[in-house]
Amino acid sequence: MGHDHAGRTERLDLADATLREWEATVLDVDDDGIVLDRSAFYPGGGGQPPDHGVLLWGGVQTRIVGTRRGEDLRLVPHDDDPLPVAGTPVRGAIEDDRRTALMRTHSGLHLLSGVVFRDFGALVTGGNMEPFEARMDFNLPQVPEGFKDAVAAACAVEVAADRAIEVSTLPRAQAFKIPDIIRTATNLLPPELEVVRIVDIVGLDTQADGGTHVASTRQIGGIEVVKVENKGKGFRRLRIRITP
Ligand SMILES: [Zn+2]
Numbered sequence: 001m002g003h004d005h006a007g008r009t010e011r012l013d014l015a016d017a018t019l020r021e022w023e024a025t026v027l028d029v030d031d032d033g034i035v036l037d038r039s040a041f042y043p044g045g046g047g048q049p050p051d052h053g054v055l056l057w058g059g060v061q062t063r064i065v066g067t068r069r070g071e072d073l074r075l076v077p078h079d080d081d082p083l084p085v086a087g088t089p090v091r092g093a094i095e096d097d098r099r100t101a102l103m104r105t106h107s108g109l110h111l112l113s114g115v116v117f118r119d120f121g122a123l124v125t126g127g128n129m130e131p132f133e134a135r136m137d138f139n140l141p142q143v144p145e146g147f148k149d150a151v152a153a154a155c156a157v158e159v160a161a162d163r164a165i166e167v168s169t170l171p172r173a174q175a176f177k178i179p180d181i182i183r184t185a186t187n188l189l190p191p192e193l194e195v196v197r198i199v200d201i202v203g204l205d206t207q208a209d210g211g212t213h214v215a216s217t218r219q220i221g222g223i224e225v226v227k228v229e230n231k232g233k234g235f236r237r238l239r240i241r242i243t244p
Pocket of ligand 1: 210
């Protein structure tokens, strides 16, 4: 069981964010959900919600509406659907519209955090996303005049620059030599983690991250800065929308 597993399940989504269909075998089924030997369902985490999709087997389908993480990664079936028993071969499929929207949105948030750190020196303190809608919280004591428009303009430049977004894994010690990783992840990563997955918007932003991302910034689409909220004490919340 390496870093590419969740319990007994091989995480296909970590190696290939574009994978939408695959063959698998059911290992276990109980009230908490279905365990597969291989799965491309993103299980949720880092602000990115879990995937939706289906398992196809024996001429029927089981809709998957979420995930539960315990010792194993369990796929949560829709209440009305039939359940495969352990040993059943299934074909898994991810709902493409939702996943692709979440990949664009997640990459958009990394681009935003890179721009706001580079241009305003503000650190991220939290974030969350739904397909095409997201928020990110920053520690920014003063909001300069024209901040919202300046952020939107800088995001547009970085999208148009079509920077590559590269995913890799590094041994922990090596990862922690990257200044950006020290900035974003020092206190977040459990000490027992031996390898760190790195998402790099080349030339803009490098973060330790387990999410799924598009391959370059142009694939994000437009980033509209909807609102800058003052939550008090240097706590600013930026709301963004991803547009076609
Ligand atoms: Zn992320």
